[in-house]
Amino acid sequence: MSKQKTMVAKQEQRWAWLMVAPTIIGLLVLNYYPLIQTFLLSFSKTKTFGAVEFNGIQNYIDMFQMPEFWKATWNTILFCILTVPVGIALALLVAILLNAKVRFKGGFRAIYFLPMVCAPAAIAMVWRWMFNGEYGIINSILGVNINWLTNPSTAILACAIVAIWSSIGYDAVLLLSGLQNISKSYYEAAHLDGAGPIRQFFSITLPMISPTLFVTLIMRMMASLKVYDLIYMMIDQSNPVIPNVQSLMYLFYREAFVAGNKGFASAIVIWTILLIGIVTVVQFIGQKKWVNYDV
Amino acid sequence: MKNVKRTLTALLAAGMTLSLAACGGGGKADGNLTMQIWDNSQRDAMQALADAYHEKNPDVTIEVQVTSWDEYWTKLEAAAGAGNLPDVFWMHTNYILTYADNGMLADVTDIYDDDTYSHYSEVSIANTMGSDGRMYGIPKDKDIVCLVYNKEMFDAAGVSYPDDTWTWDDLTAASAQIYEKTGKYGYMAYADDQLGYWNFVYQNGGYILNDDKTAAGFDQPATIEAMEFYIGLQDNDWCPDQKYFAETAPGNAFFSEQGAMFLEGTWNLLSEMKNYPDMQGKWDVAVLPKAPNPVSGDGRATISNGLCYSTSAKNQDNAIVMDFLKWLGTEEAQQIHSSYGAAISGYEGCEDEWVAAFDQFDYKLNVQACIDMFDYSVQSVNDATRPVWKSKVTDELLKIYSGELTVTDGLASINNIINTAIADGAAG
Numbered sequence: 001m002s003k004q005k006t007m008v009a010k011q012e013q014r015w016a017w018l019m020v021a022p023t024i025i026g027l028l029v030l031n032y033y034p035l036i037q038t039f040l041l042s043f044s045k046t047k048t049f050g051a052v053e054f055n056g057i058q059n060y061i062d063m064f065q066m067p068e069f070w071k072a073t074w075n076t077i078l079f080c081i082l083t084v085p086v087g088i089a090l091a092l093l094v095a096i097l098l099n100a101k102v103r104f105k106g107g108f109r110a111i112y113f114l115p116m117v118c119a120p121a122a123i124a125m126v127w128r129w130m131f132n133g134e135y136g137i138i139n140s141i142l143g144v145n146i147n148w149l150t151n152p153s154t155a156i157l158a159c160a161i162v163a164i165w166s167s168i169g170y171d172a173v174l175l176l177s178g179l180q181n182i183s184k185s186y187y188e189a190a191h192l193d194g195a196g197p198i199r200q201f202f203s204i205t206l207p208m209i210s211p212t213l214f215v216t217l218i219m220r221m222m223a224s225l226k227v228y229d230l231i232y233m234m235i236d237q238s239n240p241v242i243p244n245v246q247s248l249m250y251l252f253y254r255e256a257f258v259a260g261n262k263g264f265a266s267a268i269v270i271w272t273i274l275l276i277g278i279v280t281v282v283q284f285i286g287q288k289k290w291v292n293y294d295v
Numbered sequence: 296m297k298n299v300k301r302t303l304t305a306l307l308a309a310g311m312t313l314s315l316a317a318c319g320g321g322g323k324a325d326g327n328l329t330m331q332i333w334d335n336s337q338r339d340a341m342q343a344l345a346d347a348y349h350e351k352n353p354d355v356t357i358e359v360q361v362t363s364w365d366e367y368w369t370k371l372e373a374a375a376g377a378g379n380l381p382d383v384f385w386m387h388t389n390y391i392l393t394y395a396d397n398g399m400l401a402d403v404t405d406i407y408d409d410d411t412y413s414h415y416s417e418v419s420i421a422n423t424m425g426s427d428g429r430m431y432g433i434p435k436d437k438d439i440v441c442l443v444y445n446k447e448m449f450d451a452a453g454v455s456y457p458d459d460t461w462t463w464d465d466l467t468a469a470s471a472q473i474y475e476k477t478g479k480y481g482y483m484a485y486a487d488d489q490l491g492y493w494n495f496v497y498q499n500g501g502y503i504l505n506d507d508k509t510a511a512g513f514d515q516p517a518t519i520e521a522m523e524f525y526i527g528l529q530d531n532d533w534c535p536d537q538k539y540f541a542e543t544a545p546g547n548a549f550f551s552e553q554g555a556m557f558l559e560g561t562w563n564l565l566s567e568m569k570n571y572p573d574m575q576g577k578w579d580v581a582v583l584p585k586a587p588n589p590v591s592g593d594g595r596a597t598i599s600n601g602l603c604y605s606t607s608a609k610n611q612d613n614a615i616v617m618d619f620l621k622w623l624g625t626e627e628a629q630q631i632h633s634s635y636g637a638a639i640s641g642y643e644g645c646e647d648e649w650v651a652a653f654d655q656f657d658y659k660l661n662v663q664a665c666i667d668m669f670d671y672s673v674q675s676v677n678d679a680t681r682p683v684w685k686s687k688v689t690d691e692l693l694k695i696y697s698g699e700l701t702v703t704d705g706l707a708s709i710n711n712i713i714n715t716a717i718a719d720g721a722a723g
Contacts, residue, residue: 048372048393048397049372049375049376049397049399050376050377128542132542132543133538133539133542134539134542134543147538147542149541149542150538150539150541150542151538152697235541236541236542237689238485238486238487238537238540238541238689238693239538239541239542239693240537240538240541240693240694240696240697241541241697242690242693243690254686257369258686259682259683259686259687260372260682260683
């Protein structure tokens with residue numbers, strides 16, 4: 001009997017492996033192999049057309065001595081600080097509103113999710129027009145004359161606004177699914193006990209949604225530390241504010257594909273991975289304090 | 296239902312096989328060639344060439360593929376590294392030395408038995424050369440930088456149109472006058488090399504790289520003087536600053552009637568006539584103003600660049616590819632090319648076809664002025680290390696414009712960047 005069971009289990013296991021094989025092979029070939037290659041490349045001097053020469057930690061020494069690199073690291077962290085808390089808070093607000101009894105709920109959900117469906121390039125083009133210092137709609141509505149995209153102190157803010165705008169919908173949908181898992185009976189009980197909406201939010205909604213919130217937070221954090229396309233599209237190559245907005249990935253792009261310095265660029269990637277790793281580990285330690293899994 | 300599934304599977308399998316087949320290629324001996332280009336506005340001209348050749352050689356079919364400029368070079372570099380270059384592709388002076396000096400391109404110096412190459416100007420031939428002085432491409436076209444101006448604004452300000460007597464002083468005086476009278480910008484000077492300061496530097500007798508390309512020229516008094524003049528233009532009220540240009544390209548500003556003048560390359564003129572039909576008749580082209588007190592020379596210069604058709608070094612003995620390349624450089628092919636108006640053929644005598652292409656418009660643009668400038672044109676600046684220093688120089692220039700660096704410090708730094716790149720390049 002037990003022998004037969006193991007046979008079945010073994011066979012099932014074989015099937016399981018077969019089923020996940022495409023994904024695993026994909027991961028190995030498309031993610032892990034390039035990761036290892038990038039790591040090796042970061043210790044090499046690359047020449048044109050793929051020729052490689054080992055040069056130890058020289059790329060890292062050069063990198064740590066490069067002012068643009070530290071500026072880009074700071075820009076990336078700043079971008080993260082600007083976008084993540086505000087973005088998540090707004091997404092939570094939207095999710096709660098969409099979870100309430102409102103008319104045209106489906107329509108609103110679609111509208112909030114729409115930015116996620118749009119091509120980032122198209123989004124950036126439209127926002128560039130709106131932010132234009134000469135005839136942009138934002139300046140005319142606010143009645144100010146700010147060169148949003150060419151002023152060193154506002155350019156990153158403008159990029160952050162677009163990033164928040166385009167991520168709210170997706171995050172809100174994730175959070176909404178978390179909200180819908182909260183049983184109505186908690187609220188009914190709270191209501192009977194005389195808890196107001198604010199108290200209900202902090203005592204029921206927030207703890208109950210914290211696992212979803214945590215996942216959203218991690219994902220948004222990683223995405224904003226890896227930001228590249230948005231800044232690339234919003235800030236032209238001839239824009240003098242590039243040093244003030246370029247993220248690590250933008251710097252990577254410029255080093256790898258504009259200057260053709262792929263070894264050095266790989267070192268930037270490794271640094272970014274480390275940075276994301278550290279931030280994520282800190283989050284996983286910190287979550288024990290606030291994420292509630294006993295539902 | 297089962298049949299539908301089976302058909303779908305078969306289709307899918309067929310599709311995958313086809314796409315696999317498409318991935319192959321490179322150095323094949325059959326008559327299907329690919330030609331990679333980056334300029335969509337020249338697709339028709341290239342297709343016409345492909346068709347004309349196919350008519351003469353029915354066994355050979357050429358497929359024209361267009362990718363955007365940035366993507367083109369990223370792809371081409373990867374393809375070159377993998378030994379998988381397209382059969383025929385455009386080469387640009389920015390990159391030809393990198394490709395030629397690394398042995399990626401076939402040597403076409405001896406492709407003709409006759410004197411075909413003598414019909415090309417020295418600049419055209421030089422634009423196809425590797426550092427060893429051999430030719431690694433068949434000259435395709437030549438271009439020039441000209442002054443584009445808005446006639447209505449000149450009329451409104453009561454300023455006479457630019458002509459060949461103009462100097463830098465006339466350029467600034469006219470700009471000031473136009474700004475005062477119409478409130479529109481004058482000459483729009485922005486951080487660009489080929490369509491900007493290079494022209495002024497060479498007009499003033501300066502240089503970006505010395506003749507044997509061993510040193511930068513940003514420490515030369517003539518270069519410094521021209522750079523100070525050019526960068527200083529943005530200090531005038533009549534010239535927008537670099538922040539403005541970061542949001543609005545000078546061409547866009549010009550064709551939305553915000554400014555009166557900017558420098559434009561001949562390769563854009565035809566598409567600008569087509570793309571801005573309402574503007575036809577309101578603007579025209581003129582020769583570049585000259586330097587009033589050049590350190591050396593007569594004050595005249597304009598940057599002339601040229602592309603060429605190249606093929607992989609692997610195709611050195613590929614008769615089919617070589618024959619197509621050879622044909623591309625003949626007068627016949629160059630005339631077809633010129634008649635499409637997007638680019639001026641490199642072959643001397645084909646300029647008229649290019650000028651005639653502008654006859655399709657009611658307003659006759661004075662494109663002959665562009666042709667006249669070839670007499671004193673200067674070869675577009677390049678050396679094997681330009682890809683390394685190009686973006687760094689732009690970064691420094693932007694720092695000068697934003698006031699982070701003084702002109703003197705910035706130019707010294709640019710000089711240093713280029714010289715370091717050249718030294719590193721020489722060291723291997």
